Amino acid sequence: MGDSELVVNGRATALASVPEDERLLDTLRWRLGLRGTKEGCRSGDCGACVVLVDGRSTLSCLTLTHELPGASVTTIESISEDPVGRVVQDAFVAEGAVQCGYCTPGFVVALTGLLKELPPSAPLPELLDEMQGNLCRCTGYGSIVRAIVRAREATR
Amino acid sequence: MGFTLVAPDQPKEACALLARSAPGEISVLAGGTDVLPDVEAGRVRPSRLLSLRRLPWRTLGWNGGSLTIGSTLPLREIEADPGVRERIPGLAQAVHAVGSLALRHRATLGGNLGRAAPTSDLLPILLTLDAVVNLVGVDASRSVPVDQFVVASRSTTLRPGELIASITIPEARPSQYVWQRVRPSNDISQVGVAAARASRPPYWRIALGGVVPRSIRLEGAERLLPAVRPLVSELEAAAALAARLAPFATDKRASEAYRRQLVGILVRRAVASISPPIVPPVGVA
Ligand SMILES: Cc1cc2nc3c(=O)[nH]c(=O)nc-3n(C[C@H](O)[C@H](O)[C@H](O)COP(=O)(O)OP(=O)(O)OC[C@H]3O[C@@H](n4cnc5c(N)ncnc54)[C@H](O)[C@@H]3O)c2cc1C
Ligand code: FES
Ligand code: FES
Numbered sequence A: 001m002g003d004s005e006l007v008v009n010g011r012a013t014a015l016a017s018v019p020e021d022e023r024l025l026d027t028l029r030w031r032l033g034l035r036g037t038k039e040g041c042r043s044g045d046c047g048a049c050v051v052l053v054d055g056r057s058t059l060s061c062l063t064l065t066h067e068l069p070g071a072s073v074t075t076i077e078s079i080s081e082d083p084v085g086r087v088v089q090d091a092f093v094a095e096g097a098v099q100c101g102y103c104t105p106g107f108v109v110a111l112t113g114l115l116k117e118l119p120p121s122a123p124l125p126e127l128l129d130e131m132q133g134n135l136c137r138c139t140g141y142g143s144i145v146r147a148i149v150r151a152r153e154a155t156r
Numbered sequence B: 001m002g003f004t005l006v007a008p009d010q011p012k013e014a015c016a017l018l019a020r021s022a023p024g025e026i027s028v029l030a031g032g033t034d035v036l037p038d039v040e041a042g043r044v045r046p047s048r049l050l051s052l053r054r055l056p057w058r059t060l061g062w063n064g065g066s067l068t069i070g071s072t073l074p075l076r077e078i079e080a081d082p083g084v085r086e087r088i089p090g091l092a093q094a095v096h097a098v099g100s101l102a103l104r105h106r107a108t109l110g111g112n113l114g115r116a117a118p119t120s121d122l123l124p125i126l127l128t129l130d131a132v133v134n135l136v137g138v139d140a141s142r143s144v145p146v147d148q149f150v151v152a153s154r155s156t157t158l159r160p161g162e163l164i165a166s167i168t169i170p171e172a173r174p175s176q177y178v179w180q181r182v183r184p185s186n187d188i189s190q191v192g193v194a195a196a197r198a199s200r201p202p203y204w205r206i207a208l209g210g211v212v213p214r215s216i217r218l219e220g221a222e223r224l225l226p227a228v229r230p231l232v233s234e235l236e237a238a239a240a241l242a243a244r245l246a247p248f249a250t251d252k253r254a255s256e257a258y259r260r261q262l263v264g265i266l267v268r269r270a271v272a273s274i275s276p277p278i279v280p281p282v283g284v285a
Helices: A024-031 A076-081 A083-094 A104-117 A124-133 A142-155 B011-020 B035-040 B075-079 B082-087 B089-096 B109-115 B123-128 B219-223 B232-245 B256-273
Strands: A005-008 A011-014 A050-053 A056-059 A072-074 B004-006 B026-029 B048-051 B060-063 B066-070 B132-136 B141-145 B150-152 B163-169 B175-180 B191-197 B204-209
Touching: A050 A104, A056 A104, A076 A083, A076 A104, A083 A104, A083 A142, A104 A124, A104 A142, A124 A142, B011 B026, B011 B048, B011 B132, B011 B163, B026 B035, B066 B082, B075 B082, B075 B089, B075 B109, B082 B089, B089 B123, B089 B175, B089 B191, B109 B123, B109 B163, B123 B175, B123 B191, B123 B204, B175 B256, B191 B256, B204 B219, B204 B232, B204 B256, B219 B232, B232 B256
Parallel strands: A005 A072, B004 B048, B026 B048
Antiparallel strands: A005 A011, A050 A056, A050 A072, B060 B066, B066 B163, B132 B141, B132 B163, B175 B191, B191 B204
16 A cells, blocks of 8 residues: 555545545545545534544544555444454444434544543543543533443443 | 645645744644634634644653653643653643543644643643753754743744644652633633742742643742641742732633632642642651
């Protein structure tokens, strides 16, 4: 894999066809048809657009695609192929942590990245603190917090 | 948005590109968390962005008690560094206060300084640590103390063709950063207070964010504190002075009166948390 491409969900994507001023969010949704990643605010405030870049949660609305040559991007569409991602999805389902669902891909991807970034010994308050960049206007967060607790237990 | 991207791999080349460009024609892109929203909103209209991603500045290194952080290192890597957490806790706390985790995976210290926002969560702690900003230009490099680097709101001493290469913190200090916001994450601090304890006078450093036009040290309040653990009365006096003198204003985030109320509490909290323990007199168990 060279500097002229980006790997999205395991598939190489040539950068040559992407305009230099395009944001990763737009490349994913409109060029690659990966509409699971959502645009909530386009200003970094809501977390709906979070994807993993080389495993780290990243705001795709504030990242230029051309800034990521050679990187590996994981979106909600392939998160279930990651064992931790699978556990997180299952936890959201088990807790019914979804109402309209618009925020859900961002939460699932962000939590997957976080569980892999922090050591298993990380205390729950730290996990909840680091998840505050994701907003939900429906659930009131109770079910989402339960899903975070459940996913944490299942990955320890 | 309509710009192209250029990503040189040599600092001199980057500086030369900047120096050759007409004002407003080119913007520097580090993490992009300030500059991309600016471009989107039309506050700047560059035809080119100069990306720093290939420059060798994603570094963090200790030299004895001194720490140098490359300007393009993502903020997350600063707060995750065990040495930073242990030896300069206030810096880790201040970095952690910025935005959200996903934002800090890309946003940088160089970008925060380049932006020079009066609401920056990083400027107050850098002031209390006597941080030095290391700049490179086309012909020469120079180092500027952070209190001289930021001259006003969103205004720095960067000359045309200059870039921030790194930031040096000359001495690891017991330090603390505390802040108040409406929402804990992804919100801008109404007031931020940094405190640090230095090895030589003035022993206490206290600096503020959320003030106009730029973050400042509160030297008057610092002078009211002794080298040893402050008495409650001394702490109260320093906090009261901070509340009286701090250059606050009213804006959409908070009123001036509210900020004055807050700052006293935050100064007390920050200083108390890093006060040295009381040494028992000889003979007392
Ligand atoms: C949702 C959101 C929340 C935020 N929350 C906070 C917060 O809580 N606290 C806070 O302090 N900030 C906050 N910010 C502001 C921002 O994230 C920080 O200022 C960040 O550190 C900027 O870094 P960057 O690398 O993204 O900068 P960029 O956007 O890449 O650059 C910012 C400016 O600095 C210049 N610049 C960048 N690097 C250099 C360099 N090496 N040399 C010279 N000039 C340079 C650029 O030209 C530009 O003008 C927030 C922003 C958003 C969008
Ligand atoms: S769309 Fe990116 S943070 Fe809201
Ligand atoms: S479920 Fe609707 S925004 Fe979260």
